Amino acid sequence: MADVLVVVDHVEGLVRKPSLELLTVARRLGSPVAVVLGAGASETVSVLAGHGAERVLVSEAGEFSDFLVVPRVDALEAAVGRVSAVAVLLVSSGENKEVAARLALRLGSGVITDAVDVEVGEGGPVVVQSAFAASFTTRSRVSRGVPVITVKPNSAAVEAVEAAGVVEDLPVEFSEGARGVRVVSRSARAVSGRPELTEAAVVVSGGRGLGSGEGFALVEALADALGGAVGASRAAVDAGWYPHAHQVGQTGKSVSPQLYVASGISGAIQHRAGMQTSKTIVVVNKDPEAPIFELADYGVVGDLHTVLPQLTEEINKRKG
Structure with missing residues (x-):
């Protein structure tokens, strides 16, 4: 062989x-x-x-x-x-x-x-x-x-x-x-307790629809309930709401999890290029015309500030 x-x-x-x-x-x-x-x-x-x-x-x-x-x-x-x-x-x-x-x-x-x-x-x-x-x-x-x-x-x-x-x-x-190129120093990455973004089986990402950096607390809570990693769109990263290391997209990281939850993300081609191979894609967005719905296996048209906490609560209830 x-x-x-x-x-x-x-x-x-x-x-x-x-x-x-x-x-x-x-x-x-x-x-x-x-x-x-x-x-x-x-x-x-x-x-x-x-x-x-x-x-x-x-x-x-x-x-x-x-x-x-x-x-x-x-x-x-x-x-x-x-x-x-x-x-x-x-x-x-x-x-x-x-x-x-x-x-x-x-x-x-x-x-x-x-x-x-x-x-x-x-x-x-x-x-x-x-x-x-x-x-x-x-x-x-x-x-x-x-x-x-x-x-x-x-x-x-x-x-x-x-x-x-x-x-x-x-x-x-x-x-x-x-x-030719020597490594002169190394620094440990901050430990979040969550899996590495590119290796995670579940990724929950947030975008401009969160409204502020504080909105990522909703994304983190859902990711923790699912045992997943946290991602962010370029718009959210450029706004300073979340670290660049978590950016999903053409100029960020490419992910291919079993489950990808996109919350408040419109679905620009730059972002889609980084998550398009996810096995199951769930979208939460209040705009029913958002391009991200074209990739969705399941979609929820609604306010993520209402949907995400309810989803997190239900998941934790079923886990407990």
Whole structure:
């Protein structure tokens, strides 16, 4: 069976959920081979083996934490040279897209980003994407070389499947450019207790219709009741109502949760581009002509200041 390289995102040995989703996708295509880089890489082995990784290529070189992007590209190029890969899968993020593009260039192959699914095809993996505010679904295939594919979080279910998880050291010869950009400092992100926006299964977002920054208390309460993350439209962020790190849209973050609740958001194309692949979309807006309703699976025409508290209360009542 052909190998499928899965690039694992982890924090000092703690594997992030989207990487486990990639192992599910990889098993459709062949035999998953996990590539784990950086400090704590060896601590991920048991988790990866428990989710289908037949082999785990490990490198804990200091370059991965001290320098940006290029050391990871060097390592993945070495990994591709070591296995008979039919594809390289990465979680779709800003940094991983750059890694994917650089790797594809070195391999003389093609790169496809923001996949929502990957299917088995006769000539290689077929990549499914959503385009133009989910108006179209495209299926593409890399026609030359080893396909490099970034997959959006929440595109597949995490499945616990025991596999061999054979650990192999991955020797990496770093290129001259690997030390071109050094990380000089890091700061911890404020902890909210909520899931990471791009990985959350539930996202509740607020927009201009909230009326003020104080209105986000309603969004936060609903998100907490659902165990979800909080998002914001560009208009809300530009008004200073919520931090930019929570912006959903073309110039913010792209999300693909199981449930997306848009409250007080008109649905400009910039925002829709960042949430169009959500599985179920619920809209609360007092304007029945708001463009966001075109994407809605369920819509409520009403004042969010009335609807959201009632919804939160009912959810908490049923949970209790």
